[in-house]
Amino acid sequence: MKNKRWLSLIVVAVLLLSLAACQPAKPPTESEKVTPQATPTGTDKPVTPTGTDKPAETPEPTPSGPPPRKGITLTLGLRKNVHVEDYDTNAFTRWLEEQSGLDLDFMLFASDTAESATQLATMMSGNEKLPDLLLSIGNLTVAKTIELGKDGYFVDLKDYLDKSTHFKAGLAALTEAQQKKLMTIGADPVTGAIYAAPSFSSARDSIDAPFAMGRINDEWLKKLNLKKPSNPDELYDVLVAFRDKDPNGNGKADEIPALGSIALYRADIVSWLLNGFVHINNSHGYALNITDGKVWSPYVTDEFREGLRYVRKLVANNLLAEQTFVISKTDEYRGIICPADGSAVVGLVAMHPTLHVVKENERLFEYAPIMPFKYAPFAADTYSYPTIITADCQHPDEAFALIDLSYTLGCSIRSRFGEFGVNWDWAKPGEKDARGKDAVIRTMPENGAVWGAQTNQTWSAGSFPSLPKDRAGAFTNDNSLTARRVILMNQYLDEYIAYAATHSMKEIAVTTELVHTEEELTKKEKIAPDISKYIKKSIAEFCTGVLDLDRDWDAYLATLEGLGQKDWVAIMQAGYTRVMGGK
Template identity: 25%
Template structure:
């Protein structure tokens, strides 16, 4: 292991501090060594021996440190109901475990947070040591790295045990954190949501399946078509009215439009019209290393023909592309059942806490993707995001980046992950090996309910997460350094699997997993630079917007799929779609080259 460079930052002498009356020193390396009887602070950055913090590598760092070390921290994330990161149980716990005092000199949220962060970055000599969470895009992060305001962490992370173990468990994690210049400027997040990978799901009303289809859930596009016709024509709700809605949905909810679910029976496509989570490279796929736009393929055209048939025959609700959530909910939750099939990430039939009790949601079943006429049976897959809010970047003015990196790696440990997420052990959570886990096996962690009237030893900590009664008991998830992989999350104990939201959604994800596209066909979240970033940004809005508009028009018949398809392709060509694809290809090639290193 080669010796890491210690980026220098000169601190004021103790005499100067006293003369100026400064009560708090900025800078990674500020140490608290009380003078006799005073509890005073020194700012030499090192103990008397001169080497208390001069570790050569992350693996050399042992917590707690022999001397108190203060580091200045910026965090851009909100705590629900007020409160700060400084006045927080987690922050106190970290100090106890590591002997590092986190001085949150910048603790901001709200609409003006980005403006404040931009101002911070205009003063290179007074940067905080650690950017815990920033909300930067990858392009912004790399730009600050190239300006020398934050440091590359490649060498620092070489022997960070938790960081490397996370990368082994999650093969796409490291590549997601390497920028296009080959550098790693952030420690990164690890919050894998298993069921979110397969969130474009479809639900079917089982009482009608039993009555009309002998309990057989459709498995092909033809079977789905025939079943929807039965719903339309056979009055399954028995009220004598032709008021049944075979398939419905709406735009603007959590995977609440039916298009991408049906398109994946014809061709791989990750371009949902409705998704509350951002879709990376919508409509783009990788075929033998080459970026392709699936929405220009003949198979995509066949998918639109099929959906248009459903629409034109009244099997797909004509309100799907015009109604909002309120209108959709009114139809779905009607006293007399009306809807047979609808798309969503989760059940929409009950109130917010549907899983906590028996209810109408139990009449609905998630059903798997159906097979198309050419044997295609896929689901849309969303990529895990390991970049998060830009977790853990180190400024160029930090004197002890080795220690800061070790701190970030410590926070990714199992215990620290639980403390950040749930609060104190024994009060917010416990280790356990009893009961059923989220993934259906033996659990390792049990989440506890903190009593509303609990006063933590008179220290004024909050009774709940609101922060109204003192300190918060946890950090906000967007500003936590986590090792919350699908495996780790799957080990959380579920007290009542039959009435638990996450357990229900986990099983839905497990149903869809066999139909996921190959990992190598997914376009990763790439980093674009300079003019190329503008090309991608503009094309995503303009070309992507046109594709979505045409999708709806082909389905509704406003565009004729037989006579106006070529016009659609010509319009895309005039919009420089090839430049859009080529730009993606350029950065995908760079991504793959960096991933192979």
């Protein structure tokens, strides 16, 4: 029986709506990107019963636990994706049914996070029957998921996870620190109950992992007989040459020495420059740093101020375009990087190769990767808990078997790449993925795009949990500009990873890595967004000269304190200490 607490339900409704409304700006959806051919994560390959590393013809994993009974129907609640033609006849749905022996039905929520949160809150407050499983509905926080689980709405998955097959195998492939975080963040700190299936994504597995993708025009460097700069002073001299020596050779003073956008995904050249002075990571808003277990703010340091002074110098001398602080639309940014006449006008730029370059433009390949000069931050590792079995589910054993199936390589491949024999096949010996490692599969682009396209092959969304062990690098024989860009992005990632090995702080304090009490979470969600907005605004104003770094610095620090920076640091410290014990 559910322990109905009507006051709590009102709070749930309000919280769900507020969480949906206050989500930080997200990176572009997969449908907004040029579809990458792979998200390579190493060389894991499916294993045949004989133990060889060569994939079987059709290595189909089966769920752990007792074999599911035929004739059982599970209803899955998930947000509707406009790219899916029909969930009932979808190839991914059919595969799940074949592997599990279950019949799957769907309760489709609104595709918008806020609307799905409203729908879920309405169902709960009205005592309506919930779907058997909830897949990424409403962006419930871990704290709220635990509260609702304790109230009897969700099933405790702890014993299921402990006895699982595929989840435990994936968990064992993580580092000890990653395992500890994953199992601690999602658990009730008192009882140890876990009410949502854990999912983990390593920043270093994603081609979008570098927080800002710096590139410099290699053709201009060659023409002016310059070497790639390796520190801020050398960069300043190179940008002066870009400004004054007509590197594009058109006889016009139309070169933009450096350009970025503090508003666009992976284009923040300002934070890239500031990392030559202090570790700044704004992949989840302006994050705090952790050194030897101590949380601290880089935005009040002398090094941060010195970095701002350097960027101000670039702007004042027409070396960094002021558009960097104004541009907020991808099309506008793309139009500057790739003018209609095909010329090159930008020297140093932070850009995402598939978002910020016109599809047919070859200009991208004139730019060489350039690393930040002191610190190389990554987007944070992601610890999430997207899948819940509700108390209304009459077959929780079968429901968890379906969840456990989602942790397999076969499920991961099909959810991303589509149907075996139609959209992909196992890679042939010697074929490499986009990072030059042994490929697990080979895609069939001749049969059309899958991810982000109108399809009946996948659900076009990462609805189920997953672990890195379950992901596969892909080979493609497609020599299109899109495929070449993806290879270029992966080459950048590998160079960035190698550089970051000696130029990156080990940890940053971001929401996804910490455990907060509900009181702390409420307070953090009240103060952290305002602090982050103020830091962003102040960076722009210091760099463009609206604020003076001598006259206005003390007022800037006082405003941060007034917004609650000390509380922010203390809350993040408490959350980190709960997970890692301050170590």
